[in-house]
Amino acid sequence: MSNFPQILGVYSLELDADIGSGGTQSKHRNLTYWYARQLSSSEFEVQPLNIHHVPSGVRSVLAEMDFLKQYTPEPSYYRIHTVPALDTLSRKLKMGDDAFISGDLDEAERQFIKALMIDDKNVDANYGLGEVYSEQKDFDKLKKVLDTLLGISEAFTYEHRQKFNQFGISLRKNGHYDESIRYYNKSLEIVEDDENVYFNLARVYYEKGLNDKCVSSLEQALNLNPEFIEAQKFLKYCRKPNQART
Numbered sequence: 001m002s003n004f005p006q007i008l009g010v011y012s013l014e015l016d017a018d019i020g021s022g023g024t025q026s027k028h029r030n031l032t033y034w035y036a037r038q039l040s041s042s043e044f045e046v047q048p049l050n051i052h053h054v055p056s057g058v059r060s061v062l063a064e065m066d067f068l069k070q071y072t073p074e075p076s077y078y079r080i081h082t083v084p085a086l087d088t089l090s091r092k093l094k095m096g097d098d099a100f101i102s103g104d105l106d107e108a109e110r111q112f113i114k115a116l117m118i119d120d121k122n123v124d125a126n127y128g129l130g131e132v133y134s135e136q137k138d139f140d141k142l143k144k145v146l147d148t149l150l151g152i153s154e155a156f157t158y159e160h161r162q163k164f165n166q167f168g169i170s171l172r173k174n175g176h177y178d179e180s181i182r183y184y185n186k187s188l189e190i191v192e193d194d195e196n197v198y199f200n201l202a203r204v205y206y207e208k209g210l211n212d213k214c215v216s217s218l219e220q221a222l223n224l225n226p227e228f229i230e231a232q233k234f235l236k237y238c239r240k241p242n243q244a245r246t
Contacts, residue, residue, distance in 0.1 A: 010078035011071035
């Protein structure tokens with residue numbers, strides 16, 4: 001069984017930058033800090049740290065030699081700055097999740113917002129806040145969170161599959177059908193071979209009374225996984241006379 005990915009900690013990257021122009025131009029050493037993970041025996045992933053010392057933003061994958069040549073380990077920085085910040089972020093997320101489960105939506109909102117103050121691109125915090133606004137039927141705030149999530153490709157990866165599923169179900173159950181369709185279609189731009197996304201999209205189309213699109217999505221799910229029992233049953237039901245919702 002593979003032990004990857006492995007968290008390596010914080011690494012620095014030092015590059016030369018030109019300051020000024022013409023005769024006043026000079027070289028300046030620019031030092032930045034990155035969160036590093038080893039994805040496999042030959043691939044490494046780096047993500048920049050934000051002003052709160054936590055990884056945030058676009059991740060980049062490097063070959064082993066490129067990573068080792070360019071990046072320098074910073075164990076003290078990681079221990080003093082990043083580990084405490086990540087612990088604080090983790091606590092805020094857990095408090096938000098616990099409050100949401102207990103039905104205290106106001107407290108859940110507060111904790112997820114506090115988490116986003118540490119990392120405004122944090123996927124779990126945005127998903128959590130989105131679920132809160134979905135439950136509260138606060139469309140304007142929900143739309144802002146959804147727009148944020150649609151701009152974060154990481155939100156649709158396998159790593160966040162549980163939160164992804166929870167949020168999609170919440171959108172549908174609370175009647176946010178158009179937003180749910182945007183959400184699932186964005187997912188299919190990133191992961192095209194997930195039969196469960198097609199199945200969930202079919203359920204939304206069914207709720208909207210779009211039987212043809214529902215059937216088409218179910219057929220796509222079954223093309224990917226012919227043994228998908230729930231999709232087989234749903235498709236059989238949708239093809240019965242007088243089952244289309246209008």
